[in-house]
Each structure stands twice: as C-alpha cells, then as structure tokens.
Amino acid sequence: MVALGVAALASPGAFEAYGQADPGLAGQLLVATEKMPDPRFFRTVIYMLQHDATGARGLVVNRLLGDMRLADVLERFGLDGRDAGDGIRVHYGGPVDPGRGFVLHTADYAGAGSRVIAGGIAVTTDVEILNAMARGQGPRRSLLALGFAGWAPGQLEGEIRRGGWISVLSDEAIVFDDDHARKWERAMARRRIDL
Numbered sequence: 001m002v003a004l005g006v007a008a009l010a011s012p013g014a015f016e017a018y019g020q021a022d023p024g025l026a027g028q029l030l031v032a033t034e035k036m037p038d039p040r041f042f043r044t045v046i047y048m049l050q051h052d053a054t055g056a057r058g059l060v061v062n063r064l065l066g067d068m069r070l071a072d073v074l075e076r077f078g079l080d081g082r083d084a085g086d087g088i089r090v091h092y093g094g095p096v097d098p099g100r101g102f103v104l105h106t107a108d109y110a111g112a113g114s115r116v117i118a119g120g121i122a123v124t125t126d127v128e129i130l131n132a133m134a135r136g137q138g139p140r141r142s143l144l145a146l147g148f149a150g151w152a153p154g155q156l157e158g159e160i161r162r163g164g165w166i167s168v169l170s171d172e173a174i175v176f177d178d179d180h181a182r183k184w185e186r187a188m189a190r191r192r193i194d195l
Helices: 070-076 128-134 155-161 172-176 180-188
Strands: 029-032 045-052 055-060 064-069 087-092 096-106 114-118 121-124 142-151 165-168
Touching: 029 180, 045 114, 045 180, 055 087, 055 155, 064 070, 070 087, 070 128, 096 128, 096 172, 142 155, 142 172, 155 165, 165 180, 172 180
Parallel strands: 087 142
Antiparallel strands: 029 045, 029 165, 045 055, 055 142, 064 087, 096 121, 096 142, 114 121
C-alpha cells in the first residue's frame, strides 16, 4: 500500500475542449521516444485529454504509484468509506498539480464531471465516481491518476517536431492494462513508418 496525500479531484471543467472543432491528439496516446530529453518522461505513455489552440493536457497511464484501500481514498475526500471493499491502484498522472485526482475510465459510467474523450474512454473529475466505484456501480475499467501532463500553446507541437514524442491510436487494452512495464513497448509497436 502507498500513503498518498490526495487533496481533491480536479474541478469539473478542468479539461473542457473550449469548443475545438478538431480534436487534435485528444483520444490518442502520446509516446515518448528515445529522443525525449526530459527524464521525467522517459518511456512514458500519455492518454491525451485535450489538444487545441489553448494547449494540451493528458494523463500518464504507465506509472503506477501503488495500491490503496478504496476506503482510505474515500475518507481522504471526506466520504464514508466503511463499506468500500476493494483496493484501488493509484497512478502518477503527470507533474502538473500532483494533488489533483482524475479518473480515466470506460464510458459505461457517466456522472457529474464526466466527459467522453474518444473511443469509449472518458474522464471524470467529480469525487462521486469514487462512491459509485465503492458501491459496485462505477465504470467497468478505470485508472485513478494524480496530477497531469500539460503543455502551453504550441509547446507540444515543438516537442513532436524535435522527435521527443510520437502519437499512436489508443484503445482501452493499453490504457487500462495492469502490465505497466510493457505499455510503452506496446504503444511504440503501433507507430507508423512513412516511406
């Protein structure tokens, strides 16, 4: 078990698309290449939540912090955790605002603060999802992440041009798989080679 200071889930509007017509990289995986100069992102796989003229945001999906009892997580949010059974895996979502929580999940759950991103994957920023999960009424698959990865307008595009990242198609098999050590290799295997 890992002891974490979970402060709060993100505000409900944390990843609104700001009316973007083109989703950019939202719903895709951003994969760090061997040319990534920032050691914090070495062999990192990020599920992209937003990518538009205002910048880009995503959640790292291959950095497990540890396991916590769901009851402990609920209590940290001021909720009743007495009947919460199973544990929950807590992930490092990125270096920005590490005290904020985000639940990336299958789109079979929709509640306050939920937004479908693409391909049957959604993000929820309202703490009620944790209550639903404790009652067995949450999403089929989920990933609780603390913090997020974020880029200012044009910053991510520059990092991609310099070869630090590639983008590949996403699916829930990679996003929610518990084999975190192999997610990077599996995502890299999806890259296109242009001849």
